Amino acid sequence: QRLTACTVVHTMGAYACQRKTPLEHHNTIFTDALLLLAENAELCANEGRNVAFKRAASVLKALPRPVRQMEDLQGLPCLGEHSQRVIKDILEHGGSSEVEMTRQSEKYQAMKALTGIFGVGVKTAERWYREGIQDLADLVTADLKLNREQQTGVKYYDHLNMPVTEAEARTIGQIVEKAVHALLPGAEITLTGGFRRGKKTGHDVDFLVTHPEEGREEGLLPKVMGWLEARDLLLYQKINKNSYLEAKEWPARPSSNMDRFERCFSVFKLECPWAASEKSNQSGESPSWKAVRVDIVVVPFSQLAFALLGWTGSQLFERDLRRWAAQEKGMSLNSHALYDTKRKQYLRASSEEEIFAHLGLEYIPPWERNA
């Protein structure tokens, strides 16, 4: 391959788990555009397109410098024709007309508003949209029958659409820890998800709970949620029991990214000392608390490393880890275990480092998994 003076030829793996992807990077004008198209594809239930745009954006996030000309893209993986056209438009015109048209489109805006309600997925939003419902106000007027999750979503719509801060995540961590330790001393709580990757805000807070003596964690979650409920710390909770027993082929079926842990999707009522100031007390308008989405997952100790790796994200990083395992290594990875299909054996690990080693990958720390 011929190199000209201003051309950099990149050696970048095609799998997100082969790359270091920091939170802050140099190509946000391009990635914001590509991620909007990815989001729109997701809202149109077009999974292929969604992933393709996400992959393209992810590659640009991993670049050590800004893209200044099309030649800078030479040798990079995952940049399809469509993504390249978007990048070219931005380089030449400072923006992409396709992205702007999508952003302004009625359907994109309506689907975004409706799926922004906790408990509302693309399918439901699409059905409502076809019935002429475009936002929260329309939904309230239509007076449809909503499930308990959606009712919670409507009730706390504003709070749940406000980013959760790192400080709020830490405070909730202390509350969860207090509850867990009151019921099972020696249990361990780990903050995972986006905050573990170093994000400063999130749409929720994710925790793993385990106990070094395996088995002690059984039955813990309902007790913890009851403890919180009794102290008026919850606005919503739904426990999904673990499904180890029903699963004949457990644990090596990574076909779905849903796992079999016992977990709770909840909404916390987080007291905000700063909001309880004189002003809000006088006006009586804004409450002295904030509704915050919290996910708690209970993990048997021997699966902790796999659960931690599986719940830290990003979503694309996870997806590519599984794809790498299957396609390049003949292994099957999920949040419970790693199975070597050829040798027909499970590969144990007590740390994320060991899992990367089993997979023949360089270790990537959480804050470089922002693919």
Ligand code: GTP
């Ligand atoms: P924000 O919450 O938006 O800041 O981002 P996040 O990366 O924390 O996303 P989220 O809370 O949705 O999920 C955290 C991680 O857990 C992601 O990597 C998801 O892929 C993963 N995850 C979410 N739900 C499940 C699930 O049901 N099973 C498994 N195994 N992983 C999940």
Ligand code: MN
């Ligand atoms: Mn999260």
Ligand code: MN
């Ligand atoms: Mn979550």
